[in-house]
Ligand SMILES: Nc1ncnc2c1ncn2[C@@H]1O[C@H](COP(=O)(O)OP(=O)(O)O)[C@@H](O)[C@H]1O
């Protein structure tokens with residue numbers, strides 16, 4: 001860390017992310033974070049998860065210096081690769097996209113070796129402990145009726161009670177394989193078989209929330225505090241609000257209920273070192289707490305909302321300065 005007159009500092013940052021050539025810079029939150037870091041004079045080194053190595057007790061990565069530009073088709077320049085001990089960085093941004101699988105879990109184990117001396121955002125052990133659709137189950141008053149199982153009898157009982165339900169994978173993302181089943185839908189049996197054959201783990205059965213028509217709100221919390229929000233309204237012919245499925249971003253304010261949700265879960269996030277979190281709320285019900293690589297901060301800024309990337313770096317800089 002290098003201090004400049006006036007108290008500002010230059011940090012060395014390593015970003016663990018998916019291949020940078022493939023990201024959609026218009027929507028990618030990581031890219032927004034990198035642009036802001038560069039603007040502040042922080043030095044960025046880039047690596048993909050396959051360049052991590054745990055050798056005895058030390059963690060190494062083969063990294064490349066990275067420059068970013070907000071220019072479609074020409075958004076980055078990489079320098080020469082070098083093998084570096086990860087503990088020499090001030091900050092590691094863990095920004096790997098799902099799937100949240102054993103590869104992901106393995107990299108959290110490796111990063112755990114350098115945290116918190118090197119500040120890993122988010123705390124890798126806590127990321128591992130907080131799969132987005134399981135973590136919400138800690139807040140039963142905030143979430144819709146939800147069941148996680150692969151047991152047919154359990155699902156049938158839940159369905160009889162709630163009628164209209166949604167079935168979705170536990171570790172899914174981007175709206176993949178999210179189904180709505182009405183009370184009398186005869187496809188239930190086949191869909192059950194398909195889920196049972198496809199997934200080894202339990203999956204999610206949830207009460208269908210008709211308010212989804214008005215959107216699934218992504219709310220960003222930085223170090224446990226509300227930082228910005230964007231509503232995502234599904235296309236007329238789709239259940240799913242995800243922008244990759246044709247959902248459209250709309251600017252939005254928090255309702256009193258949504259503020260209450262933020263105030264309730266905020267302290268738990270802060271305590272766990274989950275500095276950058278995106279929660280999803282449908283009709284006033286919390287459905288996901290995303291701690292891996294939440295999207296939305298570019299959309300929030302584009303719609304005239306707060307600069308969440310700036311808030312995140314303010315927080316990280318404060319933490320590194322020990323304040
Ligand atoms: N219980 C539900 N009621 C109504 N719509 C839902 C429900 N669960 C999911 N959806 C719709 O499906 C989309 C994707 O589901 P989500 O649980 O957010 O999984 P993913 O991790 O794939 O984004 C949501 O944005 C919403 O539009």
Ligand SMILES: [Mg+2]
Nearest residue numbers: 174175280288
């Ligand atoms: Mg979602």
